[in-house]
Amino acid sequence: QEKLVESGGGLVQPGGSLRLSCVASELTLEFYAMTWFRQAAGKEREEVGCISKYDETPNYADSVKGRFTISRDNAKNTVYLQMNNVKPEDTAVYYCATDLLDYCSGDTMDVWGKGTLVTVSS
Numbered sequence: 155q156e157k158l159v160e161s162g163g164g165l166v167q168p169g170g171s172l173r174l175s176c177v178a179s180e181l182t183l184e185f186y187a188m189t190w191f192r193q194a195a196g197k198e199r200e201e202v203g204c205i206s207k208y209d210e211t212p213n214y215a216d217s218v219k220g221r222f223t224i225s226r227d228n229a230k231n232t233v234y235l236q237m238n239n240v241k242p243e244d245t246a247v248y249y250c251a252t253d254l255l256d257y258c259s260g261d262t263m264d265v266w267g268k269g270t271l272v273t274v275s276s
Contacts, residue, residue, distance in 0.1 A: 156268065158250050160242050163270030166240055174235040174270060175249030181265065184228035187258045190235045192246035192272075202248070204234065206260035213258055218244075240274045247271050 158181070160172040162176040176188065185229055203214040205224045212224040223236040233250055251263035 155238065157253050157265050158267035159251070160248060160250055160267045160270040163272045165273045166237075168241055168274055170175075170240055170274075172240065172270070172272060174236075174238045174248055174250075175235065176233045176267060178231045179198060181231075181252070183226065183231050183233060183252075184188060186254055187255065188223060188224070188226065188233040188253045189251050189253075189258065189263065190233075190250045191251060191263075192244075193269075194243075194246040194248070197246075199249075201260075202235065204260075206258050207256035210228075213249060236274070240272075242274045245274045 158176055158178055160176050166172045187203040187204055191199050192202050193199040202218055203212050203224045205212040221239045225234045242245045249267050251266045253259055254264050255257045
């Protein structure tokens with residue numbers, strides 16, 4: 155059974171919005187920092203942002219700052235990535251992951267989801 159499962163991807167027009175979800179099983183997400191990554195075709199994986207266990211202001215990549223928001227609902231054991239004002243360059247497979255630490259360390263991730271595809275196109 156997958157420990158992290160992403161959903162919510164799909165086709166969205168430029169300027170539109172999409173909310174991705176990352177649901178955990180066999181893990182209690184409230185104990186861990188959670189990171190969103192993305193990987194576009196032919197490009198290296200990029201960290202989108204991270205939220206610590208302590209719900210401090212998440213860290214974001216400059217490319218998404220002001221447009222994307224990471225949040226968590228511990229009661230639902232779920233982390234979200236709200237994507238607003240999306241651009242064609244946001245097209246990628248989006249992954250959630252954790253290094254099983256309580257802060258955003260930038261360390262190697264230990265648990266990954268399989269990803270959900272977001273396509274931004276008119």
